[in-house]
Amino acid sequence: MNTSSISQSEADALNKKLANKDNETRVFIKSHLINLPSLISNIKVKNLHFIFYIMGDMTIEVQRWIQLDKLLRDHQVSFLCASTAQLKQVNLFTNNKVAVLCQYPVESELKKTNNNDSIQLVYAGRITPQKNINKLLKVFIKASKIKKGMNLSIAGEFHSRTYPFYGSGEDNKDYKEEFFKLVKSSNGLITYHGNLCQNDLAELFSESSHLINISTYMDEDFSIVAAQAMSCGLKIITTQWGGLKDHNPPKSRYTIPIFLSDNNLYQPDLGELFKALILTTPQTQELSDDVISYFKSKYSINTISQRLSSILNTNGQKYCGQSELFFEYSRKYNKPRFTNKVIGCPFLVASENEKEQVRSLIDRIYTSYT
Numbered sequence: 001m002n003t004s005s006i007s008q009s010e011a012d013a014l015n016k017k018l019a020n021k022d023n024e025t026r027v028f029i030k031s032h033l034i035n036l037p038s039l040i041s042n043i044k045v046k047n048l049h050f051i052f053y054i055m056g057d058m059t060i061e062v063q064r065w066i067q068l069d070k071l072l073r074d075h076q077v078s079f080l081c082a083s084t085a086q087l088k089q090v091n092l093f094t095n096n097k098v099a100v101l102c103q104y105p106v107e108s109e110l111k112k113t114n115n116n117d118s119i120q121l122v123y124a125g126r127i128t129p130q131k132n133i134n135k136l137l138k139v140f141i142k143a144s145k146i147k148k149g150m151n152l153s154i155a156g157e158f159h160s161r162t163y164p165f166y167g168s169g170e171d172n173k174d175y176k177e178e179f180f181k182l183v184k185s186s187n188g189l190i191t192y193h194g195n196l197c198q199n200d201l202a203e204l205f206s207e208s209s210h211l212i213n214i215s216t217y218m219d220e221d222f223s224i225v226a227a228q229a230m231s232c233g234l235k236i237i238t239t240q241w242g243g244l245k246d247h248n249p250p251k252s253r254y255t256i257p258i259f260l261s262d263n264n265l266y267q268p269d270l271g272e273l274f275k276a277l278i279l280t281t282p283q284t285q286e287l288s289d290d291v292i293s294y295f296k297s298k299y300s301i302n303t304i305s306q307r308l309s310s311i312l313n314t315n316g317q318k319y320c321g322q323s324e325l326f327f328e329y330s331r332k333y334n335k336p337r338f339t340n341k342v343i344g345c346p347f348l349v350a351s352e353n354e355k356e357q358v359r360s361l362i363d364r365i366y367t368s369y370t
Helices: 008-019 036-041 062-074 084-093 133-144 172-185 198-206 224-231 242-246 270-279 289-298 301-312 324-333 352-365
Strands: 026-028 049-053 076-081 099-101 119-124 150-155 190-192 210-213 235-239 253-256 258-260 266-268
Touching: 036 062, 062 324, 076 084, 076 301, 084 099, 084 242, 084 324, 084 352, 119 133, 119 198, 133 150, 133 172, 133 190, 133 270, 150 198, 172 190, 210 224, 224 235, 224 289, 235 270, 253 270, 258 352, 266 270, 324 352
Parallel strands: 026 049, 049 076, 076 099, 119 150, 119 210, 150 190, 210 235, 235 253
Antiparallel strands: 258 266
């Protein structure tokens, strides 16, 4: 089915198929692009068991979940979450505990070929303010003047979806311009590779020694890149944030603390990032074969398939609607801001009096992410 409302013929065919099933029918929704309110509103069969990945939707697709609050109440659900942090957040946003932990599979046969005589850092993912990419570049340039023999590769596409979310006021054009100026000023120590295909990204990983990710992205629910990196033996330098916290076997990473800034943005501690870059050596936090095997096994297609099969064969929880915390958040999300009537920036405050109220909301929503 496509992302628009489903047609009457599609609805009729689906209802006919479901009507011939027993009372324990499970509906696993594979695609994140399906219009769920349209799909479920056209289903006439009651007490189905819907199973699907959340993928950070509840903090962005607010209107969708306002609709689903009513539509799903006749059914059982299992909301698949890719990390402990996301699972706890989803359970805060719903009236009963309907979240289930099920990571994404990472099938990696990558082998690190870096010969350990240089520090080859790599970042792969979206390039956006909430991933703190330009902050990373600035700190790297500063550290590289003291610490010789470091290089940084950046791979990914510029992504603007989160610009209004925090009301940061930065647009895509300005962010791009600053990014390329920083790359140029590094005198060849920073290389931008663009948005790579999986094979080219695998080759870049194999040539690297460390993955670096200082994201405080609002739905950093897993970080498949971190899982891929550790599966092929890269050490990682990451923030202690969201799904990144689950990639945490002993002595396998250097973690960067985060804090909530005065403008209601979670930020990485850049002083600690600078320290991490200065202290990093080619041998720092070398991953053992046991740790690499652990990650390959933990996120293998076989392991995740078994986990998903177990969920599919277990009854879900009766869905009891979204929680009051979700609706408090939705009112902030849908509230027009200032004269331009912008919505979708729930943490942007209009006055000093509103500041503590908003910070309290942030603390409650992201308590599991920090």
